[in-house]
Amino acid sequence: MNLIDTGIEKGLIRFDEDQNFITYVHQGKKRNYNNPEEKVQAETFLTLVLIYGYPENRIKQFIPVQMGSETKEADIAVYSDDKCEETYILVECKKEDLTDQQFNIAVDQAYSYAVAEGAKYVWTTSRIKNQYYEVPDKKPKSRIEIPDIPQFGINKLAPYKYVKGGISQTDTDDINIVAEPNPNVKQKFFELQVVSESELTKIFIQSHQALWGGGQRNPSVAFDELDKLIFCKIWDEKHPRKTGEPYDFQIFRDEDPEDLLKRIKKIYAVGEKEAPEVFKDGITLSAQETLTIVKYFQRINLNKTDLDSKGKAFETFMGSYFRGDFGQxxxxxxxxxxxxxxxxxxxxxxxxxxxxxxxxxxxxxxxxxxxxxxxxxxxxxxxxxxxxxxxxxxxxxxxxxxxxxxxxxxxxxxxxxx
Structure with missing residues (x-):
């Protein structure tokens, strides 16, 4: 069962008859569900409760944050106590159709709110892309990028998030929710997610725009480089690995972007060896650019996304691009x-x-x-x-x-x- 259906069944949310408005039951807040940002907000809230196991009474939405003389509004705050006095995780939700530059602005905004509220962790999400940080105690403005936020009851995060045979990112069946923090509870890892045609199209377009940079790189070169990383992504998914072993095409904690680039180039080298006439040019992206693209693709399963959806998404993206440049x-x-x-x-x-x-x-x-x-x-x-x-x-x-x-x-x- 998906998050929305489970949320309705468990009384976490409800909709009006036409599904134009959503009500978050615990807080009694009614919001316009036609707002694209609200759809992301709803799924994020339900993910925190149904997948990550946080008690509903420790989550507040649309909370005021004092920033100097101004009062801003944070989307979601998760607290470490029942009185909701100690902010643990601060979450910023944005609509899916967001450029990489706009997403980075949202990341900065979320982090500043987290520092102001004394939060330990930060999660910025548009569903298409996710970014997580730990806020260090001694130097709170020095961000530590992490692969995920902790699940309820987990005090120490593993260095990665996605493994073969992990739990679903969105399906709530067979997930055991932790009622109270338990030192014996182990972190759950996630399997890669099959996505829809529309979501995949957005990932292709936004990742290409991130490489193109509005003219900083030739869009044709950006397409070639993106194509190489898509190959690496699918090749990594197909690589034989035991259940529980992490995928390589993802961010690891305490890893320099240069280390990530080396790992991706190692995957690409397989293609260079097997088909040198196709893979004759190596990856020329910087480590930071590679990191950006990995963030877009790491959670999804391209190999298991059906051929129709994959083909339509890829050629919707390619069609809009090549029609303009080549008349294709x-x-x-x-x-x-x-x-x-x-x-x-x-x-x-x-x-x-x-x-x-x-x-x-x-x-x-x-x-x-x-x-x-x-x-x-x-x-x-x-x-x-x-x-x-x-x-x-x-x-x-x-x-x-x-x-x-x-x-x-x-x-x-x-x-x-x-």
């Missing part, structure tokens, strides 16, 4: 799927797309043959035969032609990843 147009995914479904493609067919773009037709043809393999072989019991059935088709019978080098590299990368 991409066939809508429903049409691609319809055409491929209509063709009698088998693993023995030879398939050629003479204007392949980012490889949409090729990917759907490959996906069709991969599904046919399921009819003959069990993907687990007959793994080798299943793999050979579709992989031989991909390696020997699937071809594409593309005049634009940049888009051709994207198509090749797409095929390697899939």
């Amino acid at each position: 147009y991409f066939t809508p995914r429903p049409i691609v799927k319809f055409i491929v479904d209509s063709l009698p493609i088998t693993h023995k067919s030879r398939v050629l797309d003479t204007s392949c773009g980012s490889g949409g037709f090729l990917l759907y043809a490959l996906d069709k043959v991969r599904e046919q393999a399921n009819e003959f072989y069990d993907p687990i019991k007959d793994e080798k035969d299943h793999y050979k059935y579709w992989h031989d088709f991909a390696e020997k019978n699937l071809f594409g032609i593309e005049i634009n080098d940049q888009i051709a590299r994207t198509a090749k990368m797409n095929m390697i990843i899939h």
Whole structure:
């Protein structure tokens, strides 16, 4: 069950009949749910209660914060006591459609509120991007970036947040809420999240804008660099690891951005070795730029996001970008799927797309043959035969032609990843 449905069921929130207004029951506060920021606020509040386990009576929303002679309003404060006198976590919520520059302003704002309130931790979120800090006791203005805020009852944070086989970030089923702080309670880690087409599109667009920097970098170069990191992200998801082992494409505590960049380059080196004609240019991003992009992508699972959503999101982003710069147009995914479904493609067919773009037709043809393999072989019991059935088709019978080098590299990368 998702956060909103569980929140309604447990009496944490309620909506009016038309779902135009949300009421936070404990505080009796009614807010306009049509406000994009309020949707983020609601999910963040429910995450604190349902996923992180904080008691509802220790959370206050829309609280006044005295900043010099001015009174500001903080979105959410979590307290370490039942009287709500000791601020523990301060949270700032922003709408999803936010530039990286606007998000950074929100981070500064949240941190200043946290220092004023004496909070120990800070969380700034737009849902698309999250940033967490610890406020040191001796020098509160010296920020310590951390991978997550602590869950209720946890005093010491682990150096990472995302692991294979972790709990869901949004699904409340099978999550045990801690009633009281317990020294024996261990921190829960999170599995990567499958996201919607619209959310993925926003991640692509905002991360590209962050690299482009409004003209500081050529948008074409920014696209290439983003493409490389997307490859690293999917490759890391596919890398064999045991349950409980952390993913590499994420922020670790007490890690310098240079260390993160080295780890990402190590993932990219695998691609350079396996397909040097595609990965002929290394990653040229700075450590800080790499850190920015990792923050956008670290929580999501690109590999398990379905092909339709992934393709539509990627080409919505690519379409808006390439139409402006190169006059390129991409066939809508429903049409691609319809055409491929209509063709009698088998693993023995030879398939050629003479204007392949980012490889949409090729990917759907490959996906069709991969599904046919399921009819003959069990993907687990007959793994080798299943793999050979579709992989031989991909390696020997699937071809594409593309005049634009940049888009051709994207198509090749797409095929390697899939």
